Amino acid sequence: MxxxxxxxxxxxxxxxxxxxxxxxxxxxxxxxxxxxxxGETISVNGKVVGYQKIGQKFDKSNYFWGRPSAVDYNAAGSGGSNKAADNKEYLALVQKRIDTFLIVHPYLRKSEIPADMVTASGSGLDPNISPQGALIQVKRIAKERKLPEEKVKALVESKINTAVVGPSTVNVLELNVALDALK
Structure with missing residues (x-):
């Protein structure tokens, strides 16, 4: 007892x-x-539209697209695909993403697509893409929004975050918020 x-x-x-x-x-x-x-939120007209450090799904052709997500951008269930780089299912999925990207961007060659545009991050929630990933989308967005390509390209270049250590990145949500603000 x-x-x-x-x-x-x-x-x-x-x-x-x-x-x-x-x-x-x-x-x-x-x-x-x-x-x-x-969390660090991003607001437009006093309304929170997203979080700076969590990726969101943008799939409309008039917005910049982020990295694919293995968890469909579900922050509660973050994670990668956990498949090896030589896994046949994974390779088929990446090829499907490449094919889709090329359909929407017919002016590109497969070799011009940065890896971050067709491979998911380890968390599935990466809010950033490479500057190259953003720049190759400029032509499509300029056409969709009827804007001069140079204006859209200048916007991308103004949103490039240069890191002290590591690669430069572009936050997709911040870029799309700024894109909506363009007149």
């Missing part, structure tokens, strides 16, 4: 510690983070 009482006290202590104290401590610390730990 003495052991059971000790185990119950220990269990209660652990429950209080990890179900009450720890979440409250994390919540308290988050209050000092940007946006009180709710």
């Amino acid at each position: 003495k052991n059971i009482f000790s185990i119950l006290k220990f269990t209660l202590l652990i429950v209080v510690l990890f179900a009450v104290v720890y979440p409250l401590a994390v919540y308290g610390i988050a209050q000092f983070a940007p946006n009180q730990g709710k």
Whole structure:
């Protein structure tokens, strides 16, 4: 009986510690983070349109497309395909993405498509693409929106984030918000 009482006290202590104290401590610390730990949002006219660090699905031809997602951009279920680079299913999926990309961008050759435009990221939620991935879409978007290609290209170039370490990137949501603001 003495052991059971000790185990119950220990269990209660652990429950209080990890179900009450720890979440409250994390919540308290988050209050000092940007946006009180709710993530870095992007707003248009006071309305939140998305999160800066989480990729979103853009599949209309008048928007820049991001990286494909193995989880259909579901932040609750982030993850990659977990298939090897030589897996036949994976290779067929990548080829299908290439074929689709070439149908919508008939002015391109397969060799001109950056890998990030046809392969999903490890999390499936990458909000960024390479500058090359954005630039090869300029012609399509300029045509769809009836804008001069140079204006759309200049917009892309203004949104390139140059990293101190690692490759340069373009945040797709930020780019599309700026695209909508073009007149």
